[in-house]
Amino acid sequence: MPSSSQTVIRPLPSAASGIEPMFARTTRTFARHFHDQFGIGVVLSGAQRSASGRGPVEAVRGDIITVNPGEVHDGAPIGGQVRTWAMLYFDPERIGEIALDLSDERSAGLELAHPVRTDPAAASLFRKAFRSLVRGQEQDAMMETLILLVNRLAVRGAGSLQGNSTPIGLRRAQQAIDDDPTTPHSLASLASIADVGRFHLI
Incomplete structure (x- = not known):
């Protein structure tokens, strides 16, 4: 983990297994990489430019940012300024559970459709879910919020999470x-x- 005074990348405690909250504040440029998890986040301040599975994108304060497992991406601050964001990283099995809920048990497959999206309602749901996870609040309400959030951001049936990626x-x-x-x-x-x-x- 980088130790520069300009960089804070901090995993946070989670009230749910298979979901990892993370906070970042940095001017750092990240080289191309990918995660084994789904990621949903919100840019809290500043702006960044990144490559994504759908081409180059830019995200500014308030935007939702997402990444699918295996999706190669990078990230650089726009104008060299500090940007901050919060993320929730979901194990594929947890997203599979939500996909089954959304499809009435028909499919465990979904894909996050947009690497960047301006969606104040989704951003509000994200903040509510993030706070609930970090503070250990009531599980049913937290899961309801997460299901509503994923429903706004996902394309269902885009590949089974049961091994077909x-x-x-x-x-x-x-x-x-x-x-x-x-x-x-x-x-x-x-x-x-x-x-x-x-x-x-x-």
Whole structure:
């Protein structure tokens, strides 16, 4: 964890297993990376520019920011200024539970649809859920808020969380090409990166 006086990246206690609250305040530029979890957050101050699975985006104070597992992204402050944000990182199994709730038990698959979104109602739901998780408030009310939040941000049925991560895998294969476009990538190696068969990749 960075120790610069300009940087605070702090995991916070959580009242629910499989959901990790995090607070960050920094001028740091983050290199491309990905998480194994879903992430939903709000920019609290400042602004940032980042790559995402859907191209370059910018987020300013009040915007919702999201990331899917395996989605390659980075982040840099706009104008070199400090920006702060809060995030909730969800294990895929927890999102799968919410997806089942939203689909009346028909599907455990969903995808967060927008890497950046201006949505004051979603931001308000996020803040309420974040406070509840950190303060250990009543579980049913917290889960209701989380379900409403995910419902506003997700596209359901975008891949099963029970082992079929095709949309995420295909983005990884695309990222491998984008990261090194001059190298000839074999179909077999890209299919392996995407974790799908060659026919499916084509």
